[in-house]
Amino acid sequence: MVSKDKRIRVLLTKSHIDGHDRGIRYIARRLTEAGMEIIFTRYRTPEDVVNCAMEEDVDVIGISFSVGGHTVVTSEVMDLLKKNGMSDMLVIVGGIISEDEEPDLLRLGIGKTFGPGSYAEDVIQYIQGNISR
Numbered sequence: 420m421v422s423k424d425k426r427i428r429v430l431l432t433k434s435h436i437d438g439h440d441r442g443i444r445y446i447a448r449r450l451t452e453a454g455m456e457i458i459f460t461r462y463r464t465p466e467d468v469v470n471c472a473m474e475e476d477v478d479v480i481g482i483s484f485s486v487g488g489h490t491v492v493t494s495e496v497m498d499l500l501k502k503n504g505m506s507d508m509l510v511i512v513g514g515i516i517s518e519d520e521e522p523d524l525l526r527l528g529i530g531k532t533f534g535p536g537s538y539a540e541d542v543i544q545y546i547q548g549n550i551s552r
Contacts (some may be wrong), residue, residue, distance in 0.1 A: 465495035
């Protein structure tokens with residue numbers, strides 16, 4: 420639960436083999452401008468994502484995908500969050516996500532997907548509106 424006095428802490432991450440990071444860096448800057456604290460990292464495994472989320476005590480996990488693998492990675496992240504008692508963690512996914520894959524990601528328990536052309540303001544409003552206070 421995030422108190423009104425505490426800044427929202429957001430872990431933004433993408434695969435270490437994915438060099439396409441312009442979008443996630445833009446979102447990181449915009450979230451920072453909106454008053455959120457950003458932890459940006461690259462992961463090798465879904466365990467890296469969950470371990471970092473626990474260590475950094477984040478409120479939100481945002482995973483960016485440009486080179487695929489989003490359903491597999493996201494599924495494993497969601498399973499690990501549940502195993503670690505973090506099933507209430509807000510998880511968002513961004514990047515190159517096909518319309519066909521979005522329902523599968525939502526069924527996994529993520530909050531929302533943000534694909535190409537998404538507005539940073541929509542991401543900000545979604546996070547602010549979906550964090551337990």
